[in-house]
Amino acid sequence: MNADRVRVVASPIVFGLAAVALWQVIVVVFQIKPFVVPSPLSIGDQFVSRLDVIWLASLGTASNALVGLVVGTVVGTLWALLAAAWRPLDEVTAPLITALAVIPIVALAPVFYAMFGASVETGRQIVASVAVFIPVYFNVLRGLRQVKPIHRDLMRAYAASARQMSRHVTLPGALPFFFTGLRIASSLAVISALVAEYFGGPVSGLGKAITSAVSSSNYALAWAFVLGAILTGLVFYCAVYALEALVMSRFRH
Known part of the structure; x- marks a missing residue:
């Protein structure tokens, strides 16, 4: 590892430790x-002593976030593909998707609990799916429309089929936009699943644990539960980042 990489890795760690030390002093x-x-020391003590409880609560939130991430990504990507292929669909659904993007989670969660019941995780998973759908859809749609006309003309000059044009031009060009949306969505999935836990549903997850500890x-x-939520979000983000690095390296080769 060269000096530049060491500096990139060490700088945020040193800054974080300094911030925590300053927090403790204050x-x-x-x-x-x-x-x-x-104080950070009291939080760390609780985190270590209640690690088993925090782990179980984190798993509850992470499972709902993962379902939401997968469902929201699949639906958002497919809908973007359809909207890019057929512009009237985009024009018709754009107002609805824009309205969906600004609906607060605090308004959605109680509605889904009433629809699907407060004894199951379905409401939380749908909330996470909606939160994920928005950034994935808009980023993928933008990526699919970024192909320059000169590239399309070149593929047509080589008598490329629509499938070949999609495989070699459109999809590779949209991949960076897809992963940008997915990175944003990975954090939103955890946040939305956690926030939805405040408004009902099964007694599991980090949101319920935080409210119980405060009460x-x-x-x-x-x-300490908040720290568990931060670590859960980091795991999701890092997993998506690693997937992006793997996929993009294969496309470059």
Whole structure:
């Protein structure tokens, strides 16, 4: 590993550790109450001592986020493909998709719980799917329309079929846009699944765990669950980033 890579990796780690140390000093020096913000040491202590509970809550949120990520990505990609191939479909559905993009999660979650029941995870998974659908759809659609006319004309000059044009020009050009949308969606899937847990459904997941810890005035534990949510989001983001690196490297070769 060369010096540049070491610097890229080490810089955010050093900055993060310095920020946590400053946080600890501020809490101790100014004697900040735990209900305002707990110290990093107390949060870390709760995280280690309740790791099994945090792990189970993280799995609950992650499973709903994963279902939402897969479903939202598939539907968003297919719909973008149809909209790119048939422009009237895009023109008809654009207002509906735009309206869907601005509907708050806090409004969707109770509606889905009423529709599918509060004893199942379906409502949370649909909320995550909707949140994922939006960035994937818009990014894929934009990527599919980024092909320059000169490239299409060149493929036609070589008598390329529509399938060959899609495989060698359109889809490779849309891949970076697809993964941009997927990276955004990976974080949104976790956030939306967690937020949906605040408004009903089964007693599982990080959202419910955070509210339970706060209601019992265990603020350090609540922040430990928040740390679990951060780590869950990072796992999703890093997994998508690794998938992107793998796929793009294969296309380059």
